[in-house]
Amino acid sequence: MQLPLGIEVPIPTFEQFVFIQVALLTAVAALAVVISRNLFHSALALTLTFFGVAGVYIFLEAEFLAVSQVLVYVGAIAMLIAFAIMLTRSMMFGRTSPLNNQWGKSSLFAILFFSALLAFARATPWPAAGEEVVADEALIGQLGREFVTTYVIAFEVLGLLLLVALVGAVMLARDR
Amino acid sequence: MQVTQWSEALSGWLMGLGLPGWAAIFLVYAVGSFILINYGMLSVLLLIWITRKAISRIQDRIGPNRVGKYGLLQTVADAAKLLSKEDITPYEADKIAYNLSPILAVFGVLMLLAVIPFAPGLTGVDLNVAALYVVALGSIGIMAALMAGWGSNNKYALLAGFRVVAQLLSYEIPLVLAILTVVLLTGSMRFGQIVEMQSLHVAGFNLGLGWLGIVMPGALIVFFVSSLAEAELTPFDLLEAESELIAGFHIEYSGMKFAMFFLAQFLNAWILGAVAVTLFLGGWQGPGVGLPVIGPILGLGYFMIKVYGVYVLQQWIRGTFPRIRIDQMMYFAWKVLVPLMIGLIVAQAIIQKLPTPVAIQYVLIFIANVGVMAVVAYVLQKYFREEQIRTKRSFEPTSLIGGMQVSEKGTMY
Numbered sequence: 001m002q003l004p005l006g007i008e009v010p011i012p013t014f015e016q017f018v019f020i021q022v023a024l025l026t027a028v029a030a031l032a033v034v035i036s037r038n039l040f041h042s043a044l045a046l047t048l049t050f051f052g053v054a055g056v057y058i059f060l061e062a063e064f065l066a067v068s069q070v071l072v073y074v075g076a077i078a079m080l081i082a083f084a085i086m087l088t089r090s091m092m093f094g095r096t097s098p099l100n101n102q103w104g105k106s107s108l109f110a111i112l113f114f115s116a117l118l119a120f121a122r123a124t125p126w127p128a129a130g131e132e133v134v135a136d137e138a139l140i141g142q143l144g145r146e147f148v149t150t151y152v153i154a155f156e157v158l159g160l161l162l163l164v165a166l167v168g169a170v171m172l173a174r175d176r
Numbered sequence: 177m178q179v180t181q182w183s184e185a186l187s188g189w190l191m192g193l194g195l196p197g198w199a200a201i202f203l204v205y206a207v208g209s210f211i212l213i214n215y216g217m218l219s220v221l222l223l224i225w226i227t228r229k230a231i232s233r234i235q236d237r238i239g240p241n242r243v244g245k246y247g248l249l250q251t252v253a254d255a256a257k258l259l260s261k262e263d264i265t266p267y268e269a270d271k272i273a274y275n276l277s278p279i280l281a282v283f284g285v286l287m288l289l290a291v292i293p294f295a296p297g298l299t300g301v302d303l304n305v306a307a308l309y310v311v312a313l314g315s316i317g318i319m320a321a322l323m324a325g326w327g328s329n330n331k332y333a334l335l336a337g338f339r340v341v342a343q344l345l346s347y348e349i350p351l352v353l354a355i356l357t358v359v360l361l362t363g364s365m366r367f368g369q370i371v372e373m374q375s376l377h378v379a380g381f382n383l384g385l386g387w388l389g390i391v392m393p394g395a396l397i398v399f400f401v402s403s404l405a406e407a408e409l410t411p412f413d414l415l416e417a418e419s420e421l422i423a424g425f426h427i428e429y430s431g432m433k434f435a436m437f438f439l440a441q442f443l444n445a446w447i448l449g450a451v452a453v454t455l456f457l458g459g460w461q462g463p464g465v466g467l468p469v470i471g472p473i474l475g476l477g478y479f480m481i482k483v484y485g486v487y488v489l490q491q492w493i494r495g496t497f498p499r500i501r502i503d504q505m506m507y508f509a510w511k512v513l514v515p516l517m518i519g520l521i522v523a524q525a526i527i528q529k530l531p532t533p534v535a536i537q538y539v540l541i542f543i544a545n546v547g548v549m550a551v552v553a554y555v556l557q558k559y560f561r562e563e564q565i566r567t568k569r570s571f572e573p574t575s576l577i578g579g580m581q582v583s584e585k586g587t588m589y
Contacts, residue, residue, distance in 0.1 A: 014198040040326060041272060047319060067308045075315030075348075079341065082322055086334070140305070140365070 019059055026052025039085050047078040064140050181297050183208060205301075212289045212300050216443055221251040223442045226484070227491050234495035261431040266329050269428070273327030277320045278429065278436035284316030285444045292450050293367050295460050295476035307355050307365040310451055311348065314406065317444070318344045321425050324437075328428035336424035339502065340408075340415050346509040347405035347412075353517035354399035357392055357524055358455045361541070371459035375466070382466030384478075389456035391538050394520050394545035396456040398513055400486075403448035405509070408441060410494040414502060449486035450479075457482050512552060519548045 012020065029052055032045035050073040057066035147155045183204050190200035225240070225248055232239030240247030265274060290300035291309055303309055318341055325337020359365055362373045376386035389396040405412040416424035426437045453459060460475030467474070500508070523544035527537055 014202070038270075040270065044273065044276075044323070063303065064305050064308070067305045067312045071308065071312040071315065074319065075312065079315070079318060079322070079345070082319075082326075083341075086326060086338075 015059070019056075022052055022055040022059070026056065040082070043078065043082045043085055046081065047074055050074050050078060064143070181299065181302060183301070185297075208300055209290070213286055216286050216289050217439070219446065220439050220442050221255075223446055223487065224251045224254075226487065227442070227494070230488060230491040231495040234492070255435065258431055258435040263431045263433065264428075266428045269329045270327040273323040274428075275327075275433075277324035277327060278426075278433045278440075280316055280320035280323065281440040282436050282443075284313050284320060285440045285447060287313050287316075288444075288447045288451070291367055292447065293371050293454060293459055294479055295472045296465060297472060298476065299368055302366060302368040305365050306367040307359055307370075307455075311352050311355065314344065314348055314351075317440070320440075324429070325425040328425075330428050333425050333427050336415060336427070340425055342502075343405060343408075343412065343415060343505060346506060347402040347513075350398050350509060350513035350517050351402040351406060353514070353521060354395045354402065355455065357395040357517075357521060358388055360521065360524055360528065361388065361391070367454050367459070371454060371461060374458040374461050382461075383463050384458060384461035384465050385463070387456065387458040387461070389458075391542055392456075392520070392524070392545050393542075394516065394549045396452070397549070398517055398520075399452055399456065402509075402513060403452060404490065404493065405505070407445040407448050407490075409445055409490055411497040411500050412505060413494075414499050414505065445490055446483065446487055449490065450483045452486055453479065453482045457486075512556065516548060516552045519551075520545060523548060 026049055029045045029048035033042045033049060036042045036045060050069060053073075054066040054069040057063075057069060183201075186207075187197075187200040187204045190203060191197060195203070228250070229239045229247075240250035243249040243253045265271070288310060291303050291306040293299040293302070321340040321344070322337050325334045325340070328334070358370060362370045364370060364373075370388075374384070374386045374388055376383045404410075408415050416426070426434060429437060458478075460479040462474060462478035465471045465475045465478070524541055527540045527544060530537065530540070532540075
């Protein structure tokens with residue numbers, strides 16, 4: 001497509017068009033998490049961000065990861081955050097400022113972190129497009145097999161960690 | 177049997193007409209989702225009518241019979257009434273959460289329709305992670321309830337929202353474990369393939385009666401019970417006990433927003449029934465679905481009969497069972513259903529690794545199901561007997577017991 005000033009604008013394909021929407025949704029929601037004055041709205045925006053990331057996974061033909069993302073992040077983590085906000089009463093109705101007195105230092109580190117990420121992203125030789133990805137049940141089976149063979153120690157340690165957290169929660173909530 | 181998906185057939189035909197590939201696929205899925213969503217919305221009219229009629233009959237009443245033949249149009253009249261009602265937003269309500277919540281509630285339920293296989297080759301989309309997708313979408317309903325409770329600026333709504341989350345999260349676990357048994361047996365999370373597996377070929381003719389519910393009745397019962405809890409039906413409807421709590425988390429909603437919660441609830445009951453049918457009762461399988469032309473039509477018929485049968489069963493339970501208390505609800509999920517399912521999964525995993533033919537494995541799984549259920553029933557029966565004695569003792573007046581040792585809570589040992 002040719003704009004009047006002679007600037008070449010590539011016409012996005014259908015997939016790119018949808019991807020732009022998903023990416024915009026994710027980015028805007030992530031921004032809303034940071035700048036919202038109401039903590040509960042931040043939590044809701046965070047949920048939306050999780051959905052957007054799931055959408056990006058679908059574009060990468062990783063349906064299993066996308067659905068797990070919704071299950072774990074929306075179903076568990078967003079819920080946990082919402083509960084934590086609701087049970088701390090002072091935060092619930094107050095309009096908190098998105099900035100505190102450490103904004104200068106944290107913005108410096110945010111910029112540093114972003115530039116590091118950018119450098120990594122530019123240095124990584126991304127696999128060229130057109131490589132065929134096998135995405136079906138066989139892949140899920142392979143993932144499961146990797147969990148109990150190659151990564152079995154990490155897997156077991158994670159399970160142990162969850163068990164310890166569970167026991168700790170029971171100890172805290174116990175009637176005395 | 178290789179079944180062509182309706183979407184492939186239709187997009188192939190459209191591409192034959194000269195449409196570019198992406199446009200054909202987009203058009204096909206747009207039409208498909210339009211049909212599915214409207215089917216979902218309109219079937220609720222029928223579902224509410226079935227509920228009213230079934231419960232009326234159980235309670236020795238006639239039920240709606242004035243508007244339309246057999247009162248069939250009663251729900252339409254009710255919807256018109258709800259549309260004309262004033263839309264009230266409570267004072268200082270959180271506008272975003274309050275208004276978004278009913279939309280999310282309906283959205284989370286309608287999205288489930290996409291993966292239900294209605295007939296051979298008639299699935300919205302045959303997702304390869306459909307079983308997980310169903311579980312993941314349940315969390316949207318939880319989020320909607322939480323947002324409604326919080327956004328209403330009403331402490332009763334908020335408390336009810338917490339109760340909803342507690343119930344739905346608790347019963348999601350036995351539900352997931354019950355789905356896991358099916359996935360373990362079929363080796364697939366694709367609903368299409370799970371239904372395909374439940375055929376039964378006798379001399380080359382598909383009887384379609386190899387239902388997984390026959391092989392694992394324990395998992396079927398656990399799934400059904402937890403789906404009752406997930407759909408907030410009796411005996412687990414303490415979240416919105418109309419006579420006691422008014423309506424729970426959607427107490428502040430009126431007009432069409434209330435109707436949307438209502439719609440989501442009825443449709444959720446139906447769809448969870450459809451998932452139960454797909455996983456355990458053979459989906460569209462039935463005698464003669466393998467036949468060339470008439471097969472898909474028969475399949476759709478079988479599927480609908482089964483799903484509406486399950487729905488009527490849910491309403492039957494709704495009309496006859498008393499409501500349970502919240503502590504009993506948590507107790508039942510965590511101390512009965514979850515251990516039962518874990519026992520079943522361990523037993524099934526061991527059996528499936530045995531070096532025996534598949535038919536013997538099925539028999540063993542059936543025996544394991546019945547055995548685990550018998551153990552649970554025995555333990556429960558012992559518990560309830562002790563509980564009965566305990567409650568009787570705690571109601572005895574302490575003064576009459578006199579010199580006997582009485583603990584501070586009134587129970588004596």
